[in-house]
Amino acid sequence: MSILQRYFATSIAQAVSFVLLALLGLMAFMDLTGELPSVGKHGYTLQHAVLYVAMMVPEQIYRVLPVATLIGTIYTMAQLASSSEFTIMRAASMSTRMAIGMLFKIGVVIVAIAFVFGELIVPRTSPLAEKVRLTAQGAAISAEFRSGLWTKDIIKSEGLTGTVLGSRFFNVREVRPDGQLLDVKLYEFDNSFRLRALIQAKRATFQGKSVWRLEEVTESRFSNPALLVAGATATAQNHFAQETSLVEVVKLASRDLVSEITPKILSVSRRDPERMSANELAVYTRHLQENKQETKVFKVAFWKKLFDPLAIFVLMALALPFAYLHARSGGVSLKVFVGIMIGVSFLLVNTLFSHVGMLSTWPPFLTAAAPSVIYLMLAIGALWWVERH
Incomplete structure (x- = not known):
């Protein structure tokens, strides 16, 4: 690993970790606040609520990791631009292709982490958290269904x-x-x-x-x-x-x-398809097909399980153009704010396509891949624009 690659990796890792911790703290506080009305009822104590929120942390990590990666990468790129380090790197013969290659190598590690959480950790911790919550309340798992x-x-x-x-x-x-x-x-x-x-x-x-x-x-x-x-x-x-x-x-x-x-x-x-692993979704979809039942919701969730972690590459590519913007184009805080808005818009578009795809006749593959393709085109267009200007 070159010195420049290691410098990029260290800076981005620190920024992503900081943003991830901040987002997790905010979401944990909101989840705990949502559990407080149930505390004191049917044996459900504050300790149970804290344990439930703590066991839901892996699921929150999986959900916010792409946005944390986008904001952390934008912050790093904006810092490099404001201190003219990125300009010096370009003057030292670093091309846009080389920068994309370094971000891609860093993204491989983050995508691998996302896959581990999505396939191995979240499908186990989320049902266990629900089991702890329901056991403490003395409720049946199917209690939310009126007819069972x-x-x-x-x-x-x-x-x-x-x-x-x-x-x-x-x-x-x-x-x-x-x-x-x-x-x-x-x-x-x-x-x-x-x-x-x-x-x-x-x-x-x-x-x-x-x-x-x-x-x-x-x-x-x-x-x-x-x-x-x-x-x-x-x-x-x-x-x-x-x-x-x-x-x-x-x-x-x-x-x-x-x-x-x-x-x-x-x-x-009885579980939310978004909390299931790709393997569980494949097994259950096959069971539904054999019994001639509707499978589109689970097929969309299956393809989203594959494409959502890969969207990290797209979001990192969207962050790269911020390194080409000089300080006069806006401070670091403004660029981070823009990054947050891009991340929120990606989540909204991703959710929108999921619902629209299930209501329409779109193929599940296209429904899951469309948001990443759209934002990849935006990233390519942004890189083309900053290189020309």
């Missing part, structure tokens, strides 16, 4: 393999922090979407290998003699068959249920 948690899987002849016999809808009233399901209802339909069984259980515990242990089970099976009629007659009579269905009710102390629904799928189904 809903999900769907496919019924197959061999459990997880074989011929598709129909579909099964899960309704769980409460999901406890330890993963146990309370007040479970299973609605089983055949391939013609006729209700064939209603299974109710007080509790359900995952046993591993795609097996749930249901306890205190009441199973109602709907059989239909008209469906046994062969040939075209059966097809004609199916429209009237529901009126002649027979109901068989069986009560069991416990029974095992084989299902592709796992605690991991249940956990991601």
Whole structure:
């Protein structure tokens, strides 16, 4: 690493770290203020609130790191411009391409940090923080859903393999922090979407290998003699068959249920897609596709997980033109303010494209990539302008 590269890296790292700490302090204070109304209710103490806010810090780091990188890089470039150091570097044969190359190498490290937080740390700390909060309040994880948690899987002849016999809808009233399901209802339909069984259980515990242990089970099976009629007659009579269905009710102390629904799928189904890793989003999207459910929200979130860290390169490129502006073009504070406005505008445009893309027919890839492409064009245009003037 050259002396100039090391100088750039040290200066930018110090500035980005300072801005990141300032933003994290501000956001932590706002989060703690938002938790204060819940303190003292249902056993939720100030210590629980502080612990919850502390465990949400990794998520805040992931969210504000691109903006902190932009502001920190702009501050460094503005300082180099105000002290004429960047002018001296250019006089010593440093081209714009060389400057971009040095920023790119620094950006690789920051992007790698963002990926580590987004893929490894945040998907673990955010659910754990919610679990701590709900456990302290004595609440169920699915308490925010009025009708409970809903999900769907496919019924197959061999459990997880074989011929598709129909579909099964899960309704769980409460999901406890330890993963146990309370007040479970299973609605089983055949391939013609006729209700064939209603299974109710007080509790359900995952046993591993795609097996749930249901306890205190009441199973109602709907059989239909008209469906046994062969040939075209059966097809004609199916429209009237529901009126002649027979109901068989069986009560069991416990029974095992084989299902592709796992605690991991249940956990991601109730989580904000932005808090999930790309791997979790890919797994859950595949599950939704197999069950013929809407996947666009999760596809957009998947591509955003890939493009948002890479946007750091774009924002650093936007900061480089500030090094070409001399002191007479504005002080460091003005340039930092402009940098903050650019960062805020990027966040707004990114959020806007996410919502518009989900409401329209835009491909998820384009929805996630468009903000970075737009700001990359702005960076290229700004570099072209400062070099010409």
